[in-house]
Amino acid sequence: MGKDKLSIDKLDSENLSIENLDLTVDEIIDESADWEPLGPTPMPDMTSLRDWDRKLMKRYRPQYYPTCEQCCFCGFGVCDLSDGKEGACGLRLHDQVARKNFMRATWGVSAHTAHARDVVDEAIEKFGSDVPLDMGDHVTVEAPNIRLVCGTKPETLADLKDVLDYLEKEIVQEVDALHTGQEGDNIDFESKALNAGMLDHVGMEVADLAQIAAYDMPKGDPEAPLVDTGMGSVDREKPNILVYGHNIVGAEDIMRYAEENELWDEIEISGLCCTVLDMTRVDQHPKIVGSLASALKFIRSGVADVIVTDEQCVRADTFREANEVGSKVIATTSKICFGLPDRSDDSAAEIVDDMINNGQEGVLITDLEKVGEVAVKVAQKISDDRKEAKTSPSKEDLEENLDNCVLCGFCERSCPNDLPISEAMKEAKNGNLEKSADLYMNHCIGCGRCDESCPNGVEIMKVMEKAAEKEIKEEKYRVRVGRGPIRDTEIRDVGSPIVMGEIPGVVGLVGCSNYPDADEGFREPIYRLARELAERNYIIALTGCHAMDIAYFENEDGETLYEEFPGSFEAGGVVNCGSCVSNSHITGAAIKIANIFARMGLRGNYKEIADY
Ligand code: SF4
Ligand code: SF4
Known part of the structure; x- marks a missing residue:
């Protein structure tokens, strides 16, 4: 694949006459590749699946409950869209609500695709472009979302770059469609949102396949190890580095530094949200503090000597809050800089010296090779002086x-x-x-x-x-490490019971932890739902905050759901796939049920599989 250009100034033959022809071939998909015949919609653009979306929404009409009846997106100022009024551009309230849905969907696909780009680029730089996307002996359909949407079958890290090129091209078109004076129909906005959601799962799949292959994470292992979670799992006596966000590439350098320098007994690496979930897929030393709901609580506790941020779900006030308790901050991606000085070109020794001796409270380091050394050395140096800040309020x-x-x-x-x-x-x-x-x-x-x-x-x-x-x-519980993809053999085993109703369905419990409250606590309904459905033979697939939060409850034998129920994709299985980008394995499992069990063509065949 790739871009090819052909220019012909003049060509005259018996059957053909051409003058001034410029031809650009955007993507070449080898239709004759023998792994599967090519379906009708490989690499769809924003309107390729529009007719199917519109049919779908004719049957399931979108319902809108706007929380805001104004629009302030453009230079006309604030437009009142209440009571059937149109904005200065002609947009109606339901169009605007649909536009915002689409906008949020573009945030999602761009966040995960940018994340995927970081992981792929970093992995190629560290390990080379020919690292195979080997998901283990039990997974032959290793990239169901990519096969379905793109019609390609990536085999190495390098092949993922073509998928990312396609996604990035589509995302630019999507963001453009949000502009004032572009789309004006709510159903078309919703169709675009569905398109963004579809692409989002491709982006997530790229990110997770790349990190599983590059960092040797579990490959569909239903018995992936159990690790500690909760604020009480953190050893407060040791120098503490808190990783925070969704992208493992910087945090991985800290683990590597700890491993190479045999520091695991001397320092504590803890983490919030998906970064630490993914770290435990590589090494079981880091401690999972908790989901998004634990972020401000733990930062304010002052336990972290150094906070290393990456991207997504990181509080905007992290640096200010860290300053209040004397924690140092290292920002590691261009997406979150907190106004900090960029020290990427300086030596690790200089940065460490400035952070310890010269009042440098935080730095931006995008050269990830230095992050491990700086974070560990700073934490080791300042930890003793911060003993008081780490204790609970007086x-x-x-x-x-x-x-x-x-x-x-x-x-x-x-x-x-x-x-x-x-x-x-x-x-x-x-x-x-x-x-x-x-x-x-x-x-x-x-x-x-x-x-x-x-x-x-x-x-x-x-x-x-x-x-x-x-x-x-x-507060200390046990969560199963994210296992990654669902095995093809598991799909074969559950296909018939799902069709026959012995397994009523697959339920994905995913998303952030800002749940509404309940009598027994805000996490309890998620736990109860997972338990109830597992007892009724559903397959429960989890990622991210939900995967962490169901671990906060134990049965009378002191077991969490991960210990009480199997981790395999079977009736009553409680399956932690991993971090947010592992959501792609849940849609991937549904796609594989259609492909492996129902024998439907996968390659570039989105409509038929989605309909199934
Ligand atoms: S959830 Fe309520 S009690 Fe907790 S921090 Fe927010 S406002 Fe305060
Ligand atoms: S004074 Fe007391 S009750 Fe009033 S906002 Fe402050 S903490 Fe709440």
Whole structure:
């Protein structure tokens, strides 16, 4: 594949006469490749599947419940779209809502595709372009999304670059379609959003295949190891490096540095969100602090000596919050720079010296080869001096904050989950910290809005943290490491039971952890749903925050769902595929059921498989 150009100034033959012909061939897909006949829509553009989308949405009409009835996207200023009014460009409210859906879908596909580009480029630089995309003996359909959408069969890291070229070209067209004065029909916006979602799974698949192949992550192993998760799993005595985000490439350098210098007994690498989930797929030393809901809580705890950020789901105030507790910050991607000086061209020794001795609180280092050395050396040097910052808030802190609370209830009204904060504060003022501790551990999703809203500057999260001092230390559970793809053999085994109804279906539990609250805690409904469905023989496939959060509950034998139910893709299986980019294995499994079990053609055959 690749771009080919042909120019002919003049050609005269018996049957053909050509003048001034310029021909550019964008992608060449070898239709004769013998692995499978080519279907009708390889590498679709934004309208290739439009007729199918429109049929689908005629049957399942989109319903809109707008949270905002204005548009402020263009130079006309703010347009009121309520009560059937049109904006200055002619756009109606339902068009605008659909446009925003599409916009969010483009964020998703661009985030995962950019992530994939980073992983592929870094892996090729480190290991070479001919690393095979070997997913193990049990996986022969190793890239179902890519085969289905692109019609190609990548075999090495280099082959993934062609897929990324296609995705990047399509994403530019999609972002353009969001511009004012472009699309004006809500169903067409929705069709474009579906297209972006389809491409998103291709981008995620590229990222996960590349990292599985390059970093030797589990290849569909249903018995992938169990690792610790929870704030209590972190050893607070050791120098601590907290990795934070979704992209393993920088964090992998820290692990490599620790391994090469035999430092695992001396330092603690902990992490938030998908970066650490992916690290545990490579090495089981790092500790999973938790999902997005644990981010602000753990950063404010001050336990991290150095925070290393990459991309996606990283709080915008990370550097400011880190400064408050004396943690140093290393940003490692061009996507999140926090206004920090770019030290990528300086030596590791110079950067370490400036961070320790010259008041450099944070740096941007995009040369990932230096990240491991800088992060580890800085953490080792400053850890002893930060002992006090790592302890939980003092009794005096608690009392001062409680004294300042006038029980006005502003905090409660700003809490997205409507938590009874003032009731907890009232009880705490009377010496009972139980309610505050319960809110912190089981109900608070760590957004920080309450602190922002308090007119008296009460540090509510600090009060709750102090109240939950003991529970934080005890928060320790076990999660199964992400196993990656579903094996072809598993697909063969479940095909018939799914068709016959013995397995009622495959349920994907995926997404971020800002769930609504419930009586038994914000994570509990996800856990209960997973348990209930597993008991009813569904196959439960999880990734990201959901994969971490179901681990917070144990049965009467002290087992988490990962210990109680099998990790294989079978009836009642609780399957952790991995990080967010491993979502592609869930759609991949559905695609493989159609391909392997129902024997439907895969290659460039999106409509038929999607219909199935
Ligand atoms: S907003 Fe502040 S003063 Fe008011 S109840 Fe909440 S913590 Fe107390
Ligand atoms: S930090 Fe917790 S308690 Fe405070 S507003 Fe957010 S969810 Fe509510």
